[in-house]
Amino acid sequence: MPSLHTPPPSSPPSVLTISPAPSSFHHPRRLAFPLAGGVAAAFSLLLALTLCFRKLTRKRTVPSPSSDPPPPHRFSYSSLRRATSSFSPSLRLGQGGFGSVYRATLPKTNQNLAVKLMDAGSLQGEREFQNELLLAGNLSSGHLLPVIGFSSDRKRRRMLLVYELMANGSLQDCLLQRKSKELREWHRRFAIAVGIAKGLEYLHHYCNPPVIHGDIKPSNILLDENFVAKIGDFGLARLKSEEQCEINVQENVIEGKIECKAEDTGSVIEDTESVTTAGFDVDQSPESVVINVADVASPSEGNFDGASVDSGKQKKGGSGRDWWWKQDNGGAESGRVKDYVMEWIGSEIKKERPKSEWVEAASSSGQIGKKPGRKKTKKRLDWWVSLDEEKDVKKEKRRPAREWWKEEYCEELARKQKKKKKKQGEASDAVDVSDGIYWPRDEDLYVDRKKKRSRSRGSRGSVDWWLDGLSGELWRGRGNSHDSGELPKSGGASSTPSMRGTVCYVAPEYSSGGDLSEKCDVYSFGVLLLVLIAGRRPLKVTGSPMSEFQRANLVSWARHLARAGKLLDLVDKSIQSVNRDQALMCITVALVCLQKAPALRPSMKEVVAMLSGDLEPPQLPVELSPSPPSRFPSKLKRVR
Ligand SMILES: Nc1ncnc2c1ncn2[C@@H]1O[C@H](COP(=O)(O)OP(=O)(O)OP(=O)(O)O)[C@@H](O)[C@H]1O
Numbered sequence: 058m059p060s061l062h063t064p065p066p067s068s069p070p071s072v073l074t075i076s077p078a079p080s081s082f083h084h085p086r087r088l089a090f091p092l093a094g095g096v097a098a099a100f101s102l103l104l105a106l107t108l109c110f111r112k113l114t115r116k117r118t119v120p121s122p123s124s125d126p127p128p129p130h131r132f133s134y135s136s137l138r139r140a141t142s143s144f145s146p147s148l149r150l151g152q153g154g155f156g157s158v159y160r161a162t163l164p165k166t167n168q169n170l171a172v173k174l175m176d177a178g179s180l181q182g183e184r185e186f187q188n189e190l191l192l193a194g195n196l197s198s199g200h201l202l203p204v205i206g207f208s209s210d211r212k213r214r215r216m217l218l219v220y221e222l223m224a225n226g227s228l229q230d231c232l233l234q235r236k237s238k239e240l241r242e243w244h245r246r247f248a249i250a251v252g253i254a255k256g257l258e259y260l261h262h263y264c265n266p267p268v269i270h271g272d273i274k275p276s277n278i279l280l281d282e283n284f285v286a287k288i289g290d291f292g293l294a295r296l297k298s299e300e301q302c303e304i305n306v307q308e309n310v311i312e313g314k315i316e317c318k319a320e321d322t323g324s325v326i327e328d329t330e331s332v333t334t335a336g337f338d339v340d341q342s343p344e345s346v347v348i349n350v351a352d353v354a355s356p357s358e359g360n361f362d363g364a365s366v367d368s369g370k371q372k373k374g375g376s377g378r379d380w381w382w383k384q385d386n387g388g389a390e391s392g393r394v395k396d397y398v399m400e401w402i403g404s405e406i407k408k409e410r411p412k413s414e415w416v417e418a419a420s421s422s423g424q425i426g427k428k429p430g431r432k433k434t435k436k437r438l439d440w441w442v443s444l445d446e447e448k449d450v451k452k453e454k455r456r457p458a459r460e461w462w463k464e465e466y467c468e469e470l471a472r473k474q475k476k477k478k479k480k481q482g483e484a485s486d487a488v489d490v491s492d493g494i495y496w497p498r499d500e501d502l503y504v505d506r507k508k509k510r511s512r513s514r515g516s517r518g519s520v521d522w523w524l525d526g527l528s529g530e531l532w533r534g535r536g537n538s539h540d541s542g543e544l545p546k547s548g549g550a551s552s553t554p555s556m557r558g559t560v561c562y563v564a565p566e567y568s569s570g571g572d573l574s575e576k577c578d579v580y581s582f583g584v585l586l587l588v589l590i591a592g593r594r595p596l597k598v599t600g601s602p603m604s605e606f607q608r609a610n611l612v613s614w615a616r617h618l619a620r621a622g623k624l625l626d627l628v629d630k631s632i633q634s635v636n637r638d639q640a641l642m643c644i645t646v647a648l649v650c651l652q653k654a655p656a657l658r659p660s661m662k663e664v665v666a667m668l669s670g671d672l673e674p675p676q677l678p679v680e681l682s683p684s685p686p687s688r689f690p691s692k693l694k695r696v697r
Contacts, residue, residue, distance in 0.1 A: 185292030200256030252286035576655035583650030592629030622683035
């Protein structure tokens with residue numbers, strides 16, 4: 058059966074074994090790699106697009122300037138550290154009592170800023186930090202420089218305040234240190250005077266509630282690229298209604314309220330990690346005050362994370378929380394108007410005299426022995442106070458106690474000087490105390506005293522004359538003396554703890570324990586105006602002994618020139634094309650502002666009106682008017 062034997066058709070096994078797999082099985086594997094790549098690329102593209110989209114939409118949600126929350130904004134510490142190249146010394150703009158100020162440039166926007174780096178820990182520094190933040194949202198004038206941001210670093214216990222960068226630095230730098238040539242133009246100086254006056258006018262009359270600056274002086278006036286003056290440093294500023302509020306808070310009615318709060322809005326602004334808003338929500342009712350400072354907590358309390366600081370009630374003996382109230386008590390121990398000078402002089406004499414003598418002199422007054430527990434600085438102060446008291450008790454004593462320091466001091470110095478001269482074989486006109494400030498030789502001083510007795514100043518002691526108008530009993534207590542009337546920096550007085558303004562600029566009533574009022578700012582403005590016109594510090598003795606000694610105190614000198622009818626002699630000789638009328642008016646305004654009775658000083662509104670010619674120029678106070686020519690020949694003429 059051939060059919061049975063017909064071999065079954067066999068497919069060649071080779072074909073079967075070597076035949077390629079069906080194309081439906083092998084083809085996807087070949088495409089797997091490109092496909093996976095494609096998917097990955099598509100996914101990445103999608104991711105990138107999503108990210109871009111999110112970024113774009115996020116940018117779009119950044120509040121427009123109009124919807125921006127008011128300053129201050131919270132910056133991250135790291136962004137400010139980067140912006141200042143890790144607080145590089147080369148970017149340091151200046152040094153204040155609480156820390157250094159650095160130039161900063163924000164990387165994305167290239168915006169230039171000034172960053173004040175303060176060490177946490179001192180109550181005064183923290184007060185300044187919080188004060189600045191509380192006021193920042195409420196100050197919007199072209200002549201004010203409020204803080205625009207802040208940051209804090211808990212680990213390093215650092216506080217940072219961020220300001221707009223002022224291209225020309227402070228008036229102190231520009232006028233008194235760099236002596237910038239731009240300020241030799243009269244119109245610039247006058248514009249600065251008007252600018253400062255307008256800034257103060259805004260604070261006193263247009264802020265709600267009104268703000269008293271409390272520390273008007275050249276280093277707190279910043280100049281922008283066009284030399285427009287802006288008042289900065291609100292560390293000592295107060296709300297005008299504060300006292301009233303404080304009383305009411307103590308009376309415990311908390312109904313209407315002035316709220317000063319900083320709350321996290323959660324919105325995002327470029328270069329800031331988060332935004333904090335601090336603004337005033339002012340209710341017209343002045344009955345009581347609640348001050349909440351959230352997110353601006355005292356670093357010393359470790360509260361950087363936003364614990365609320367509530368000063369609604371005065372807590373005696375509390376921590377930094379009641380900083381606001383403590384401001385008023387800072388000067389409780391302030392003592393007399395002249396104590397800071399006395400203390401400084403004391404420290405100078407102490408350096409010259411053996412300690413035993415000094416202690417003897419002090420204890421002989423019977424003051425120090427009674428209070429052995431007191432601090433060294435306080436002892437010194439007591440010593441000077443005791444001199445005054447001695448003076449009261451022994452009125453018949455020929456020499457007023459206050460003048461003792463001068464003779465003693467100058468004798469001592471003169472002796473040294475003689476020795477020095479012998480050694481060097483050099484003649485010298487004056488005794489260099491320190492920092493380029495010179496004191497007269499003893500013989501000049503004695504001659505002067507004799508002469509002075511016969512002069513119109515009559516019975517006033519030379520020291521009294523020298524100190525006349527030298528208000529401000531204490532330093533600001535920050536070790537910052539560059540602005541403080543320019544007593545030599547070597548003085549120990551900088552250790553005093555007062556927060557009552559800066560020596561020479563602070564109003565007499567405030568420095569001697571009174572209340573801070575707008576009129577204190579008016580007084581400080583008066584000193585500042587004289588400094589601006591004269592181009593010199595309020596207290597400086599240089600050059601030849603006697604003539605310079607009399608000019609040392611700018612305020613006294615201005616008063617003297619007013620009586621002599623020579624006010625224009627005060628104008629800085631380096632100023633070009635002085636407008637004499639304006640200069641005369643400025644000095645007169647300054648003298649009116651410097652009147653001892655606060656009530657007699659004009660308001661800042663009036664000052665602005667006078668300076669801008671909207672109000673009649675002021676009259677000199679009667680006691681400063683040039684005396685009418687005497688009908689009788691003077692003693693001097695008679696002698697001749
Ligand atoms: N916004 C700013 N722009 C440019 N420079 C500034 C700015 N703020 C401060 N400075 C500079 O830094 C210096 C120190 O300022 P800071 O406010 O710390 O101290 P001060 O006012 O001189 O002293 P204190 O605050 O202790 O009375 C100023 O004198 C000024 O030269």
